Amino acid sequence: MPTASKGVLVRCDPSIRALILQIDLTSRGIVLQELDSTHLMIKQEMVQFVKDELNRLLLKNIYDPMDGDKQ
Amino acid sequence: MASNGFCARYIRYQFSPCITIYIPQIWGSTSHTLTMSGTSFKSTVNEYLEALPDVVQSRIYDAPATCLSIFRLLPSLAKFYVMSMLFSPKPVAIKDLEKWCQPQARRLQYESLKRLRALHLIENDKSGTHVRLHPKFQNNFRDCLTGSQAPNAFGIISTEPENKNVDIKFLDKFASQKWETILHFMVGSELPSVPSKSVLSLLKLGGLMEGPGNSAATLRITNSGFQFLLQDVNIQIWTILLEYLNLTLDLNMDAVDVLNFIFILGSLELGKAYSVTSLSETQLKMLPDLRDYGLVYQRSENSPRFFPTRLATTLTSDSMGLKTPSMVLNQTLQDAESNEAESVDTAHQESQMGQIVLETNFKLYAYTNSPLEIAILNLFVSLKIRFANMVIGQITRESIRKALYNGITADQIIRFLETHAHTQMKQLAVEKLDKKIEFDISHNINTAGGAPQSKSTDSTNAQHRLEILPPNVVDQIKLWQLELDRIQTFDGYLFKDFQNVKEYEVLCNYASEVGVLLWSEKSKLRFFVTADGMTQVADFASRK
Numbered sequence: 001m002p003t004a005s006k007g008v009l010v011r012c013d014p015s016i017r018a019l020i021l022q023i024d025l026t027s028r029g030i031v032l033q034e035l036d037s038t039h040l041m042i043k044q045e046m047v048q049f050v051k052d053e054l055n056r057l058l059l060k061n062i063y064d065p066m067d068g069d070k071q
Numbered sequence: 072m073a074s075n076g077f078c079a080r081y082i083r084y085q086f087s088p089c090i091t092i093y094i095p096q097i098w099g100s101t102s103h104t105l106t107m108s109g110t111s112f113k114s115t116v117n118e119y120l121e122a123l124p125d126v127v128q129s130r131i132y133d134a135p136a137t138c139l140s141i142f143r144l145l146p147s148l149a150k151f152y153v154m155s156m157l158f159s160p161k162p163v164a165i166k167d168l169e170k171w172c173q174p175q176a177r178r179l180q181y182e183s184l185k186r187l188r189a190l191h192l193i194e195n196d197k198s199g200t201h202v203r204l205h206p207k208f209q210n211n212f213r214d215c216l217t218g219s220q221a222p223n224a225f226g227i228i229s230t231e232p233e234n235k236n237v238d239i240k241f242l243d244k245f246a247s248q249k250w251e252t253i254l255h256f257m258v259g260s261e262l263p264s265v266p267s268k269s270v271l272s273l274l275k276l277g278g279l280m281e282g283p284g285n286s287a288a289t290l291r292i293t294n295s296g297f298q299f300l301l302q303d304v305n306i307q308i309w310t311i312l313l314e315y316l317n318l319t320l321d322l323n324m325d326a327v328d329v330l331n332f333i334f335i336l337g338s339l340e341l342g343k344a345y346s347v348t349s350l351s352e353t354q355l356k357m358l359p360d361l362r363d364y365g366l367v368y369q370r371s372e373n374s375p376r377f378f379p380t381r382l383a384t385t386l387t388s389d390s391m392g393l394k395t396p397s398m399v400l401n402q403t404l405q406d407a408e409s410n411e412a413e414s415v416d417t418a419h420q421e422s423q424m425g426q427i428v429l430e431t432n433f434k435l436y437a438y439t440n441s442p443l444e445i446a447i448l449n450l451f452v453s454l455k456i457r458f459a460n461m462v463i464g465q466i467t468r469e470s471i472r473k474a475l476y477n478g479i480t481a482d483q484i485i486r487f488l489e490t491h492a493h494t495q496m497k498q499l500a501v502e503k504l505d506k507k508i509e510f511d512i513s514h515n516i517n518t519a520g521g522a523p524q525s526k527s528t529d530s531t532n533a534q535h536r537l538e539i540l541p542p543n544v545v546d547q548i549k550l551w552q553l554e555l556d557r558i559q560t561f562d563g564y565l566f567k568d569f570q571n572v573k574e575y576e577v578l579c580n581y582a583s584e585v586g587v588l589l590w591s592e593k594s595k596l597r598f599f600v601t602a603d604g605m606t607q608v609a610d611f612a613s614r615k
Binding site for chain 2: 001002003004005006007008009010011012013016020032033035036039041042044047050051054058062
């Protein structure tokens with residue numbers, strides 16, 4: 001008998017998938033299922049948290065030309 | 072006499088969907104074009120209609136004009152279903168409905184039927200195997216098409232001669248002046264007159280502006296207000312009208328009456344005068360408000376006639392409402408014999424629009440002093456310097472992200488920059504394109520990619536794109552948008568633990584046919600469906 005389980009499907013490229021798994025390592029229980037190289041299934045309540053964490057991690061690698069002006 | 076005029080008019084328009092009756096099998100192949108036709112403003116109107124309580128919904132079908140307008144707002148396949156069932160006295164078997172579509176169009180069919188059911192246009196009969204049209208809707212819409220509706224269903228044309236000459240040009244001017252006053256007020260331009268009180272409170276209720284009290288001086292534009300400004304006129308009007316509908320409920324006005332009047336306006340003829348005698352009390356009360364929005368023109372408060380403007384008559388149609396400045400510009404360029412009034416208009420608009428220079432280093436110079444344009448630029452450019460007649464700014468990742476967060480898309484930004492690009496940028500782009508094409512022809516190659524073997528000039532032309540903006544900036548803006556949604560998320564359910572491949576395939580195929588399948592993996596026998604499709608797939612599984 002097939003079963004159905006509730007969750008949120010995340011579609012992303014492999015590098016982002018690796019990052020999400022990284023986040024999952026530090027705060028457990030986000031990822032429900034690892035589907036394939038571009039898909040993950042995560043908990044519904046954690047979607048916003050994952051997005052915020054991703055933003056934070058990605059921001060480290062951005063060069064902002066306006067930074068110099070502000071100082 | 073008046074009603075006959077109307078029938079002839081909409082039969083001409085409305086019978087065109089009938090052609091599809093003879094070629095129902097094409098639905099499968101044209102699915103992609105059909106799904107694109109649903110624009111956002113229509114979905115908001117439809118959402119509003121679908122959310123109405125049943126009692127109200129069945130009452131709005133009393134008016135033929137409403138039936139016609141709702142029919143116009145339906146997706147094409149839904150129109151086809153309505154037309155096919157319209158003259159059938161007996162309910163139609165659901166099984167027969169499914170035969171009208173190819174299996175690969177099952178998703179379209181599912182969506183159309185869902186829409187029809189949500190509007191209560193079709194309902195199951197007692198047995199549950201047959202569907203029929205809503206009886207009132209069926210009668211009224213049939214009367215519409217055959218021209219036997221009540222004579223005042225589409226308003227009564229006033230026969231008394233009007234003293235003042237009210238022609239289409241005058242109405243267009245009136246409507247755009249009224250509407251632009253509202254838009255300019257929103258961005259805080261200094262105006263000789265402010266919009267009326269009712270408009271101000273609507274803007275506030277709709278969340279487009281905010282501030283203490285309702286006085287004109289204290290209101291400020293909100294983020295959603297800025298988004299509103301970037302929309303098409305038609306969408307803007309529907310936004311305001313839906314807000315107006317909500318307001319009328321609080322004022323104890325009959326929503327059905329209000330809605331009917333809005334839909335009647337959508338079916339009136341531009342440039343004709345209509346008598347107010349056929350209107351109900353509620354509708355009479357609406358007239359001053361509609362005049363404030365520029366939807367109707369009345370010479371004075373107690374005038375027995377009103378004129379619908381272009382803003383009103385295009386409410387439920389696909390054609391454009393008032394022309395956007397760039398459209399006016401294009402038209403006058405093509406149309407050499409345009410009359411004087413229009414060219415004056417264009418010259419005026421040219422002084423405001425088409426003055427943005429964008430460099431490859433993301434610096435932007437805008438020769439403008441219009442608060443509206445500067446305010447819009449401020450949405451996605453970090454402005455640095457302002458002179459009397461120009462502003463200088465820089466497009467940065469942060470400024471674009473800020474805009475994207477506010478719901479503005481990269482395409483909107485690029486389109487805005489393209490339509491407002493400085494004439495010299497356009498000239499340069501055209502020259503560059505000509506050179507490219509010339510080079511290609513003389514060397515018999517094609518630098519634009521595509522099929523190099525095609526030698527005709529026409530096809531070469533088609534493959535080259537006119538690049539008004541620096542391509543690197545355009546690409547970067549698009550990349551920034553992509554970066555924002557590095558992950559796509561979908562709520563739904565994962566199906567797994569299937570006993571065998573056959574069981575998996577039956578369910579998985581069904582899910583993909585009705586268009587709810589998001590992901591599947593055959594080797595591990597699992598697939599993911601949308602939250603909406605869950606009940607459907609579960610039903611199907613239990614039926615098996």
